[in-house]
């Protein structure tokens with residue numbers, strides 16, 4: 376009986392968090408210790424961001440949160456349930472645009488629905504809904520080569536949404552776009568992702584662009600030091616849409632810069 380109780384405790388933690396990383400340690404196979412005791416807790420409807428000096432471990436942390444890398448200590452929980460491997464409930468979007476060039480926009484978006492064996496008619500209807508949500512209504516029959524980089528990134532987002540995940544992990548999703556296109560997508564992305572049309576509950580964005588992070592996030596986790604921990608957890612309460620040319624916005628940027636010192640190597 377006690378074994379069963381212990382097993383239950385191992386798999387679930389009782390919390391209201393959608394995504395939680397608790398006590399994460401991680402060392403790459405070459406012996407480089409990236410994290411020591413990283414803790415992140417995200418409630419429903421949170422757009423979170425992870426920032427930190429280059430090479431500190433932001434992408435590694437996203438992969439741990441998605442179940443793609445297994446921590447040496449600590450656990451990641453999705454709605455209280457321990458994540459042991461990648462799940463269709465958590466989707467990771469990389470900076471490189473990943474549309475299938477031989478498929479039209481709608482065929483791309485229908486892909487995850489076909490994998491789930493959703494009947495064709497329903498898959499088409501859902502794909503159209505997500506294409507409309509990302510602003511691509513009327514472009515559904517174009518092939519990726521006929522679209523701009525921004526449109527392709529929107530197709531990739533619509534396709535990820537069509538999988539109807541609970542959590543979206545985004546690694547520098549605007550990095551490969553020209554600045555005007557990136558700004559257009561940034562202005563839309565919050566409303567797209569947290570639209571009542573999507574079942575998404577939490578977004579985690581990794582970015583090196585502080586202005587972008589303050590523009591988008593509700594909560595910002597700053598990683599620093601070697602091995603890295605969360606050195607600051609900052610809530611952004613500036614009303615949306617946020618204007619970077621305000622004192623409030625600049626004050627927030629200053630608050631974040633304070634924590635972005637060169638990483639200090641921890642010694643015992």
Ligand code: ADP
Nearest residue numbers: 403405407409428429430431432433434435436
């Ligand atoms: P960031 O996203 O903050 O730039 P990364 O998560 O990509 O940082 O990398 C964190 C650290 O781990 C870096 O020092 C990087 O060189 C190292 N690293 C990344 N991938 C590997 C790997 N497969 N093996 C060993 N070290 C790695």
